[in-house]
Amino acid sequence: MAMVAFAALGVWQVQRMHWKHALIARVEARVHAAPVALPAGARLAGTGAGELEYLRVRASGVYQARATALVRAATELGTGYWTMTPLRLEDGRTLWINRGFVPEGTAVSAAAASAPEGCVTVVGLLRRSEPAGSLLQSNRPQDDRWYSRDVAALAAARGVGAVVPAFVDAQAEQAGPARSTGARPVPGLTQVRFPDSHLTYALTWLAMALLSAVGLAFVWRRA
Missing domain, CATH: 1.10.287 (Helix Hairpins)
Known part of the structure; x- marks a missing residue:
């Protein structure tokens, strides 16, 4: 047997x-x-959404810089944060963008100020939301401490309303000048x-x- x-x-x-x-x-x-256009909301929310993981997409809209959040990250550049900023799309939807990595010690205000003004076109990889937190630590919205890219929780904490149930790891941004001349997030660090x-x-x-x-x-x- x-x-x-x-x-x-x-x-x-x-x-x-x-x-x-x-x-x-x-x-x-x-x-x-x-890159292709961002899929419709029904596809992103459906049972087959996992089949869209790592799809290379293009999205255009305006960053909601005030809602920027920092999520703990460990990358080849060291420990720090992913810079998460919602993008109000031209079709009215709101999509969280992981604009890239910033080092330990970066303030949320500095990360927010690095977001370009006006219309932005982002090319990157579509990723599934990461509910609750990491394997070791749960997200603590009340303390603004984030250990996973949980787009629904981030949206609720920042008051941005309904969002696309996924996010994009940015590879490139085409935009005008940033609000600040400080250090900008480093994109393109997705580990596949x-x-x-x-x-x-x-x-x-x-x-x-x-x-x-x-x-x-x-x-x-x-x-």
Whole structure:
């Protein structure tokens, strides 16, 4: 019985490996594709919204700089914050934009002042909202401490009303001058990595199935 269970687990891991490789290929194609218009709200809120993850999109509108929030981040540039600013789109929707990374010690007011004035066009990767917080810490809206990019909670805390149930990791901004000449967020730091240990797991389970078979044969011969 154990041999059959181990073999089944091994086959399942092989199937998962093929699924993961197909997912990685799809995401790689999206990340480097020409940007498309932001999908309709129904698609973003539907059960298939996960299929739009990392879609490269283009969105135009005006930043609501006063509503900027900083979310804790650890990147290749060090620890600091993601600069989250809502963009009022030309079609009336509001979309949170992760404008990029700012270092530890950056004030919310300074990050807000770096947002360009007037019409802005953002090209970036569509991401799913991150409800509640990180694995280690929950968001604390009452203290303005954010550990995940929970767009609904950010909107409620900043009083910006209904928002698109996703956000965009900016890769580039086309805009006029910023409100401030201070340091601007560094965009384009999205990590597109997926753990891919399924082959190792598959070999482990299949080896255990083989050992079980050998053990069963030994017991049978002794009997």
